[in-house]
Amino acid sequence: MWRNTLHCWVLIFVLISFSSFVSSKEQLSPKQCEDLGFTGLAICSDCNTFVEYVKDKDLISDCKKCCTEDSDDSTSKITYSGAILEVCMRKLVFYPEIVGFIEEEKDKFPTVKTQYLFNSPPKLIMLGDEGQHKETIRIDNWKREHILQFLQKKVLLNSASS
Structure with missing residues (x-):
């Protein structure tokens, strides 16, 4: 009985950890991004530039949820x-x-x-x-x-x- 309970708690912990990981990689809709103020930051390298100006981790996280991966680093130099x-x-x-x-x-x-x-x-x-x-x-x-x-x-x- 104790072993089954322990396995259940371990499984719950793993699922919670996994859901946190998945939610950190989620993309937001264009409307959600616009409401957050990220209308123009479509390229993820711009989020990296954004880090230099804003130190708020939540804003950076939102930026990364609103961006698309750039294939060439030169896009950050637009x-x-x-x-x-x-x-x-x-x-x-x-x-x-x-x-x-x-x-x-x-x-x-x-x-x-x-x-x-x-x-x-x-x-x-x-x-x-x-x-x-x-x-x-x-x-x-x-x-x-x-x-x-x-x-x-x-x-x-x-x-x-x-």
């Missing part, structure tokens, strides 16, 4: 011709880091424009060569220096059309 920093002007009071970036750092990026849209959460809309939207990245909890570092790596400083 750059954009510009970006739009979109935010609701009425909500700026809740985002002092973003206000600081707009007031003190944004002028360093001539290809980054600010767009105020009612009720919009803070996000970077990354632009392709023709000005088309390529990715959208929510930046609600980013610090000013993280926005600055991210744009330095991802956005070309000079526009080809200038």
